[in-house]
Amino acid sequence: MIEVRNLTKQYGSKTAVKNISFSVNEGEILGFLGPNGAGKSTTMNMLTGYISSTSGIAKINGIDILEDPISAKKCIGYLPEKPPVYGDMTVKEYLNFVYKLKKSKLPRESHLAEICELVKITDVKNRLIRNLSKGYQQRVGFAQALVGNPGVLILDEPTVGLDPKQIIEIRTLIKRLGKHHTVILSSHILPEVQAVCDRIVVISSGSIVANDTTDALARNLSSDHKLVVRSEGNPEEIKKLLSGIQGMERVHINREAEPGVYEFFLEAKQGADIRRDVSKKLSSRNYPILLMKSNELTLEEIFLKLTTGDNYGGLEKYEKALDSKEKESGK
Amino acid sequence: MFAIMKRELLSYFTSPLGYVFIAVFYLFSGIFLFLFTLTSQSADMSYVYTGMFFVMLIMIPILTMRLMAEENKQKTDQLLLTSPVSLPRLVMGKFLSAFAILLICMLIFLVYGIVLSCFASVNWAVILGNIVGMLLLGALCVSAGLFVSTLTENQMIAAVGSIGLNIAFILVDSFASVMPTKFLQEVIYSLSFFSRYNEFTIGIFSLSNIFFFASVAFIFLFLTVRVLEKRRWS
Numbered sequence: 001m002i003e004v005r006n007l008t009k010q011y012g013s014k015t016a017v018k019n020i021s022f023s024v025n026e027g028e029i030l031g032f033l034g035p036n037g038a039g040k041s042t043t044m045n046m047l048t049g050y051i052s053s054t055s056g057i058a059k060i061n062g063i064d065i066l067e068d069p070i071s072a073k074k075c076i077g078y079l080p081e082k083p084p085v086y087g088d089m090t091v092k093e094y095l096n097f098v099y100k101l102k103k104s105k106l107p108r109e110s111h112l113a114e115i116c117e118l119v120k121i122t123d124v125k126n127r128l129i130r131n132l133s134k135g136y137q138q139r140v141g142f143a144q145a146l147v148g149n150p151g152v153l154i155l156d157e158p159t160v161g162l163d164p165k166q167i168i169e170i171r172t173l174i175k176r177l178g179k180h181h182t183v184i185l186s187s188h189i190l191p192e193v194q195a196v197c198d199r200i201v202v203i204s205s206g207s208i209v210a211n212d213t214t215d216a217l218a219r220n221l222s223s224d225h226k227l228v229v230r231s232e233g234n235p236e237e238i239k240k241l242l243s244g245i246q247g248m249e250r251v252h253i254n255r256e257a258e259p260g261v262y263e264f265f266l267e268a269k270q271g272a273d274i275r276r277d278v279s280k281k282l283s284s285r286n287y288p289i290l291l292m293k294s295n296e297l298t299l300e301e302i303f304l305k306l307t308t309g310d311n312y313g314g315l316e317k318y319e320k321a322l323d324s325k326e327k328e329s330g331k
Numbered sequence: 332m333f334a335i336m337k338r339e340l341l342s343y344f345t346s347p348l349g350y351v352f353i354a355v356f357y358l359f360s361g362i363f364l365f366l367f368t369l370t371s372q373s374a375d376m377s378y379v380y381t382g383m384f385f386v387m388l389i390m391i392p393i394l395t396m397r398l399m400a401e402e403n404k405q406k407t408d409q410l411l412l413t414s415p416v417s418l419p420r421l422v423m424g425k426f427l428s429a430f431a432i433l434l435i436c437m438l439i440f441l442v443y444g445i446v447l448s449c450f451a452s453v454n455w456a457v458i459l460g461n462i463v464g465m466l467l468l469g470a471l472c473v474s475a476g477l478f479v480s481t482l483t484e485n486q487m488i489a490a491v492g493s494i495g496l497n498i499a500f501i502l503v504d505s506f507a508s509v510m511p512t513k514f515l516q517e518v519i520y521s522l523s524f525f526s527r528y529n530e531f532t533i534g535i536f537s538l539s540n541i542f543f544f545a546s547v548a549f550i551f552l553f554l555t556v557r558v559l560e561k562r563r564w565s
Contacts (some may be wrong), residue, residue, distance in 0.1 A: 011565075048413040052564050073415040084410035086338070088345045100334035101414045144410065 001182040002047065002152060006266035007056035011044050016042045018206040019056070024199075029178040031197030031214070032186035039206040041081055044156050046185070048078040056272040060152055061104075074102070077150040081157055083141025084248045085100055087130030091121055094129060095147060112147070118173060119143045134161040142170070146177075153177060155185040159192060171196050196272040227266040227274065230255075230291035231282055233263040241281055261290055335411070335424030339398065340431055349432060352394055359386045364443055372437045372526030374451035376443065380461045384525065385562035387469055388501060392493035394432060395476025396486045398425045399555075403484035412563070418556045426470075426475055426552060434468040436559040437462050467489040467544035468524070472497060481558045500524045 002024040009017040017039040024030045032041050041151050043282045047058050049072065058065045063072040072180060086094060095112050104111065116122040119139045124132060129140060145153055158174065159167045174196050184240045187193050193200055193214070200217050202210040210217060231238055235253045240262065242251045252265040270272045275292065282289055333487075343349030349424035360383060402408040411421055440470065444458045478485075479493040507519040520526065527540045 045409075049407055050413050050563070070415045073413055076413065078409070078413045080406065080409045082406045082409075084405070084406070084407040086342070086407060088342050089338070093341065097334055097338045098410070098414075100337075101411070101416060103415060288410060 001028075001061060002030075002055070002184065003056045003062075004043075004047070007043065007046060007058055008054045009046060009051070010054045015206055017046070020203070021208075022201050022208065022211055023057075023182060024182050026182055027179060028199060029174065029185065029194035029197045031200040032184055032187070032203065033190065033193050033200055034203040036037075036189055037205075038203045040203060041156055041202070044078070044080075044154050044184070044186060048076055048154055049073055050080075051080075055261040073149045074148075077145035077148070079141050079145040079153075079155045079158055081160075083137050084144070085129045085137055085140050087128065090128055091116075091125040091132075091143075094140065095125075095143060098144045098147045102148040106149060111149070112311075115143045115146045117145065120169065122298060125201040135163060135166050138162060138164075139170075142173075151181060153181050153183045155183065156236065157186055157188075159187070159189075164280075174237075174285045220326050221260070226268075226294065227278065228280060228291070228293050229264045229266060229282075230257050230261055230266070231287045231289055232261045233285075233287045235264075237285075238262065238264065238282070238287055241287075242266060242278060245274055245277045245281060247274060262292075332420040332422040332427075335416070335421060336427045336431070339425060339428030343394075343428070348383070348394075348397075352390065353436055354433060356386070356390065358441050359383070360439055360443075365485060368447070374447045374453050376440075376447075376458065376461070377532045377534070379443075380465065381529065383465060383530075384468065384502070384528050387465065387472055387495060388497040389430075391433075391469060391472035391481075392476045392490045392497065394429050395473055395480055395493060396490035398429065398450060398477050398482050399481040399503065400486045400489040405482075405485075414560070418559050419552075422477065422552055422555045422559070426473055429473045429477070430466075430470060433466060433473070440465075454534075456536075460534065460536040461531050462540075463536075465530060466550075467541060468528055469550040471524075471544050471551070474548040474555070475500075478551045478555045478558070481555050 004023065005021050007017060007020050008015065020039075020043065021029075032040050033045070042051070046053045047060070049069045053065060060072045061075045063075070065072045084315055086097075089097065092112075093113070096108070099108055099112060113122070119142050121136060121139050121143060124136055129137060132140065135203065138158070142155070142158060145155065151206065155174070157168050162170060171192065174185060178196075178198075179184060185193075185196065195212055199213050200210070201208055202217075227243075235256075238252055239251045242248060245268075247268045248266065249269060250265075250267040252267075254263040254265050257263045266278065278292065279289060340349075343352075360379065363374070363379040363382040367382070368374070368376050399408070402411065412418075416424075417551060439478065440458060440462055444455065445451055462560050475496055476489070476493040479496060480489040483489050483492070504523045507516050507523060510516040510519055527543055530537055530540055
């Protein structure tokens with residue numbers, strides 16, 4: 001459905017997107033995950049033909065977006081980062097305009113009414129768009145992308161500016177649409193992508209650092225066999241004690257979290273649940289457990305992990321680097 | 332193309348801009364009619380048309396300033412440029428919307444003609460010829476204004492820029508007079524908007540003048556398409 005090969009975009013000497021390749025199959029929801037400025041929007045703008053690529057190929061339904069832009073654009077519904085709505089039109093006028101702009105052949109009245117129902121803007125359809133709240137404007141933008149029922153939906157941060165209830169509604173909607181459409185959605189919120197997408201492409205400073213199914217990524221990135229534990233006592237002794245647990249592969253003293261309280265990173269064999277053993281071992285020597293949690297990585301840590309390949313203390317290293325930088329600048 | 336034109340027209344009339352523009356246009360044409368035709372008790376409107384030359388060159392940039400600049404600023408160009416609409420059609424839609432406003436403005440001259448014809452014999456061929464002439468000049472100004480509007484995302488810069496461009500059009504004659512050689516003078520003079528427009532006002536309906544205005548308008552529309560294209564590639 002969507003095929004991207006060696007896509008590159010350069011702005012002058014700055015490379016915004018570096019040689020990325022991926023493909024999305026029909027009926028698949030692909031999450032595009034990355035921090036701000038990673039090249040998500042640039043990639044989406046290239047896919048939709050808003051900007052051209054410096055090199056590489058982007059194909060929608062087998063049609064090259066640069067060779068036959070009109071036919072390719074007919075298959076795409078695009079919701080840019082900022083919803084492209086006209087403040088001086090009512091929602092109804094706007095959707096009628098988009099309907100004509102996209103030269104849709106579907107029956108107008110019923111098609112637009114259906115879309116309004118879908119994104120729940122029926123009750124505001126006679127209001128001027130500039131008087132609507134950000135959340136409603138976002139939904140009008142979403143409605144615009146759905147006009148003409150395009151096979152491919154490209155959504156750039158579709159839930160930004162929505163309240164939690166609306167976010168859940170939009171996510172459900174995307175999931176529903178994903179059954180019949182090919183969807184690419186970008187986000188910098190990991191749980192969102194996890195909740196909605198079948199597959200995730202992680203992009204960092206213009207390059208793809210991971211491309212896997214959501215389950216596989218989640219399994220790799222955050223798992224019960226890795227724990228963070230805080231306990232009070234002699235760190236070396238505790239380390240020795242914990243290392244004796246069956247299946248334990250690595251014990252790492254991370255830092256002194258509070259006076260006398262140390263934080264440990266534990267890694268056991270894949271699939272091993274060591275929580276009970278850790279608890280028993282520590283209490284047998286009267287070391288109190290002050291904190292125990294599975295080492296779920298935040299998005300920042302995932303990035304560090306994916307970009308540095310470091311399993312432990314990626315964030316710590318980053319913080320240390322920041323600290324030393326601050327000290328340097330302080331001098 | 333017509334969807335874009337319709338949207339722009341709607342936008343002219345949801346804001347005061349469309350009404351104000353037409354009202355001011357009617358006001359100036361009325362003042363000129365009163366000063367040059369009614370008070371001199373003649374049915375000859377040629378000075379009215381001459382006056383309208385300057386009014387149009389100064390006013391039309393106000394009409395065209397937001398055409399693309401506002402789209403660039405609000406990022407709504409993302410919708411237009413990712414829709415299955417070719418760039419020439421997009422540009423034509425924008426052009427036609429402002430041109431349609433001008434058409435409405437021109438209706439007033441038909442009214443003047445009818446009013447005058449009650450009191451004197453009126454040469455309708457000259458009136459219609461002048462309306463065509465003003466529309467051609469208008470088409471040129473609209474396309475030049477649209478071009479400048481495409482270059483920026485600030486409406487004020489678009490307005491000032493295209494008024495400046497139009498004043499340069501007016502000044503072409505002055506440049507011609509200071510050219511050292513006869514040949515250069517003639518070349519520049521042949522580009523003179525005013526002398527070409529003036530031929531309409533005195534009742535000469537020449538094909539070469541029509542062709543001149545139409546082709547300059549076309550050049551600016553072409554440049555507008557190229558600017559949109561270029562931005563995509565840069």
